[in-house]
Amino acid sequence: MTDEIVLQAKGITKRFPGVLANDRVDFDLCKGEIHALLGENGAGKTTLMNILYGLYRPDAGEIWVNGRQVTLHSPRDSIRLGIGMVHQHFMLVPVFTVTENIMLGAETLHREMGGMPVTGWQRWWQTIQLDVLDRQGVAKKIAELSHQYGLDVDPDAMVGDLPVGIQQRVEIVKALYRQANILILDEPTAVLTPQEAEELFRIMNQLRERGVSIIFITHKLKEVMAVADRITVMRAGRVVGTVTPQATDEAQLASMMVGRNVILTVEKKPTQAGEEVLRVEGLRIRDARGLEAVRGVSFSIRAGEILGIAGVQGNGQTELVEALTGLRLPHAGRILIAGRELEDLSPRAILEAGTAHIPEDRQRHGLVLPYAVADNLVLCTYYQPPFGVRSVLQPKAIDSYAGRLIQDFDIRTPSAYVAASKLSGGNQQKVVVARELSRPIRLLIANQPTRGLDVGSIEYIHREIVAMRDQGIAVLLVSAELDEIMALADRIAVMYRGQIVAEVDAQSARREQIGLWMAGVHD
Amino acid sequence: MQLDNESRGMFWRSVLSAVRAALRAMLIPLLAVFTAMLTGGVVIALAGGNPIAAYVGLFQGAFGSARALSETAVWSTPYIFAGLAVSLTFRGGLFNIGAEGQLAFGAVAAAWVGYALPEVLGLSLPPIVHLPLAIGAGIVVGAIWAAIPGALKAYTGGHEVINTIMMNYISLNLVSYLLNGPMKDPDPLNVIARTPLIDENARIPPIVEPLRIHWGFPLAFLIACLVWWLLWRTTLGFEIRTVGTNIEAARYAGIRVKRILVLTMALSGALAGLAGAIEVTGLNYRHELGFSIGYGFDAIAIALLGKTHPLGVVLAALLFGAMRNGATRMQFLTQIPVDIISVIQGLILLFVAADRIVRYLYRIRVAEERVVLTRGWGG
């Protein structure tokens, strides 16, 4: 890292209806550094990055790149200046190969700007030429880049077949292909397994050594301490301060973020397990491609008990949860809720048997993004009194209920009528969690419940889950975070290749041992 | 007192913001209409006509007299019903191209109940029974006819666009057979494919004689309100919209998606069937081959122009009705063929569908929400 500043934001202000998302933000990025950006959900991190990438125009403030003031009209401008932004896999076309996706750069650019056709024929012509003539050239360049930065990708692989971690890598290659020397990574580790995250950090270090500057957004304090050169913390649209990892610790970062002390460990009493609530026997489930993803799983959970399912993602956890919530039909085995085998395994029947479900993918299953926050908060109960009375919706009841949950769960939104799509990622997650934890249930199935949440919100939601357990609710917790499992679970089951390979009492569980089981190593 | 003032202020502010939102929603459709008229004017001029005279004639024909107004209302009535039918399916994530066929079936059913039922039953029915029966028959037949592609979609995955198009052919040919055969007006002088006149008791009375405007027109407004209420104030509407917006989330929420798909199509077919039944009972008093040609297709344009919102659909239907009606006078005055209206309507549809063109022409910035790409976990 040098002191040469490559990217600087001065006094950036951005206002959305009802929110001041960025309030006179100053931020700078040096050449060859990894600059971590921390902050509560809704603090304005993504907004700031979208401004630096040219997606939003700031209401006030200046952007300087390599010592010159610039105006970014669209991502095309920022790309020309060497800025690349890596979103999640949504930017890639699943049915195209890696090479095709990277070549599509020019094309997707048009879509990115969502509006005006800004380019002339020449640009189209270039795109066509590129497509017709230079496929091999591009593939070679990709191979070169991959090699140079240790970014292993197969140029001919179909993107849809690749795991999320590799798709993300393709995004990085795409940015590098466009000659980015400033990379913005917005919560890249939220969907990665710890192993994949390690791999990403290795790549980030390599990029840094070659002079690439990286802005890295995350909510995981450990990661920040491990990889960042400098850390900037935002709160409520403002920069609170910039520190180095050497001069701080996790607790201090947490309190900078949320403005109070955060208890990073969960306190809980020993379990008072009661009657059996969920029983699963010999469950076999096929995944979307027809392969058997869950191969004979049996377990049971009692009231007032949290069963944590540990395991590297992709070992059948998703399919298991989908089957338990009626979204996927198992082809063998039995599911009993409160001792009764459900005849009808539809989502509605399971819901009405007293099950709540925090889904893994909040935007796909958990939310109707264009709907108001209030409507999302009654997504599963809209037809029950007091929200639906004799098939007629009761807006008053829905509104006052929504107001209460927004307050209780500290959902940062200008009002209950704002579309869920306008909320920050973490606040979207809070909408889902609030909805699921706030109705009368006896079984909670939570898949990655704190994905994308800040430490303060994680603390709150962990406490809520434990409180629900103490009230006698059975909890099935699936998480890729071993820490989360260790902190919450009373019993831990380890899933590997569609089977439960071990089940232990949480108190006697050893981290290393669980890690080995997760990796398929058996004693 | 102070509190009172404050809440009144809030009330007006919310009214204001609602009006502003409505205007913003209407901006693109209005500009699309404007641009289409402008382009249509160029086409007229290129064809050697006088665009101003043409549009003056169009306006006179549509609004120039009581009779013109009445005829505009008459034209708009089926447009409103059919436009609502199509927009309902758009809200539910479906595309009903079959309104045309559903409408024709609804008309045939209403006509049959209108002229044949008393004979079949062997008794004369009072208006209070006969008219609702005729209209109800149109609704039910339209609903069933549309529910078939809905069920095919829900249970076999067969795409409703293909299936509704195919069923249009079936229904149009079947109707043609019925009107030429079993249901043909037996009057020895009749050479036209049409049904006999329906019973007096099965007719909707006109509002003011001798104008043709009938009670179907206000009914259309009422139904538009009802559709709005259904979509935004009932649990069924919530389900329809949820299935239409995020089908995965609908499944997650326990909504019975397949049932809703079928029901959405059936409701849409019911509205299209109603359009046909109202034409028969309120206007023509019989069904005749060719009477309804095109309503179901124009309805797609109307639904899109009206942004699939019931209020928008009503406005768009009135516009289309006015243009269709005014066109005759325009042709009479300026010899510009009425077909120019189809050109303009096509252009409107083009500009609404490809709103990018309109945005570009009038330099309207895209609302920021549409640019957001960070749909990932980062939010």
Ligand SMILES: Nc1ncnc2c1ncn2[C@@H]1O[C@H](COP(=O)(O)OP(=O)(O)OP(=O)(O)O)[C@@H](O)[C@H]1O
């Ligand atoms: N397109 C938008 N329209 C309206 N409000 C928005 C929009 N995008 C963001 N906001 C608001 O701006 C604020 C900052 O959001 P931003 O997405 O930048 O938060 P964040 O720091 O990235 O949070 P998270 O950690 O949850 O992702 C939030 O209150 C959010 O509701």
Ligand SMILES: [Mg+2]
């Ligand atoms: Mg964010």
